[in-house]
Amino acid sequence: MKDSMLENLLKTIADITGETDGAFNLRKDGVGVIRHSTENIEIKSKEDKPGIDIIVKPHTKGEKVHIPVVITETGVNDLVYNDFFIGEGAEVDIVAGCGIHNCGSSASEHDGIHTFYISKGAKVTYVEKHYGEGEGTGDRILNPTTIVHMEEGSYCEMEMTQIEGVTSTVRETEANLGKDAKLVVTEKLMTHDKQHATSNITANLNGKNSILQIVSRSVAKNDSTQSFHPIAVGNEKCRAHIQCDSIIMDNAKVASIPEIQANHTDAAIIHEAAIGRINNEQLLKLETFGLDEEQAEAVIVEAFLS
Template identity: 25%
Template sequence: EHPEIFKKYFGKIIPPEDNKFAALNSAVWSGGSFIYVPPGVKVDMPLQAYFRINAENIGQFERTLIIVDEGADVHYIEGCTAPVYSSESLHSAVVELVAHKDAKLRYTTIQNWSNDVYNLVTKRAYAYEGATVEWIDGNIGSKLTMKYPGVYLMGERAYGETLSIAFAGKGQHQDTGAKMVHMAPNTTSKITSKSVSRLDGRSTYRGLLNVAKGATNVKSTVRCDALLLDDTSKTDTYPYMEINQEDATITHEATVGKIGDEQIFYLMTRGFTEEEALSLIVNGFMEPFTKELPMEYAVELNRLIKLEMDDSVG
């Protein structure tokens, strides 16, 4: 249904020439999701999709296109998993979102690819006048993830937010972040990134904040928090800001920390084992993300984090 809407927007938010992975996807894609929410429609239950790689040494190139018309509201949730194989696979997806006037769109991802999958994804949204777009992005699995969901704020009063977590364990590199591009006046954005690294894992944050000339009264907040669980894990932060309007209000905060022995000791005096204490602290660190998930997804995410802490995933 709605072929005219599909043709109007497909490949327009992320054209094939945008980057080499978008070009590859555009050349070989073979399926995915298309959602159109008519004006004023409020979708009460989250729409859900599940992507799985069931064979080794293959590529998966799905596309997602979601159009939310004026005043409509929808929450879309996707999950990603794969069995463990001896050879590597590639997941290279393209996600395009459009939120029209006063629409609201939340896009949630729980990514738990096995540790032999390269996860290279391009995600971008356009938010028009008064619209809200929220990326809730969780990355637990994969060998390498490169993903930077973006929101282009195209109309006044538009709001964009990215809340992301990344867990980098043994043999993993989570290279994640966000992009916020303020093209219109009186727009607001927020980026919150949290990462946990252990057992030689590496987490990288890359963020872009761009305020165009003429985009007056812009407000944006960027916060990056990294937690290192041992001396061999790594974290990097590469924030980039291009502000072309003098009256923009921008705040940026970044922290890197380790779990102190006194924290573990305190919890152990309350009856927890050392492993339980460590998991409790990590779950508390991730809590700003998990509280945004539906209950069943929050429970599953906490279980996945516990399995990662026990070295049982991947």
């Protein structure tokens, strides 16, 4: 494998060149290859199964964790369990992401099971990018599972993006919100060719005054298919807002099946979903600026997903 390929994958999925400051763990083709902890953030291998524990000390402030995964070989099937223990009052940015370069004919797959234990008053931002490339015919498969347990007054912001090149993905996300906890999920997804993407998100608002916000934006091109199933369950006084917008192009198919359940009188839950083609007026406007249709579409899609 060429260094430039690794560099490109890391730049794309984790926005880093080489190693970084802060806690860092690089997993390549199913094996941890580089790791360093910091004074406040310890990364250690699990003893009972593949994966790592990321332990953030209480009241840690302003630190970053990068845990990129790259698959550069064909026929790899990598399953990993990463647990994040965020101490009370800590504030931390976590950048995950997986890039697959499959130049062969066998499928390469990475399934990351991420579990977050966010203590009282802690604040987490989590960015996850998924990306596939390679001239091979082998499938590039990413099936992430994300589980988030949020204690009283904690805050979590998750940005989950699938840029391109992922043949098949089934995303499973589950969140359990305690009292005064707030979760903000932003999902951006693009599929093309014959790709398929499924995203299931279940958020249980169990704590009084918990708040959920989900914004999902997707673009389906060519013959690709997408299915979204976000579920917000209000079991206490809470507020939830789910918004799913999809742009459909060519012969693509998109299904959106949101579910809102209010099990408490003071649960206020709102859902909005829209599926449609690219706005014609926007297209025309860009075309009057000299762009051809394809270029104009690309600009609109990029703006929609950014």
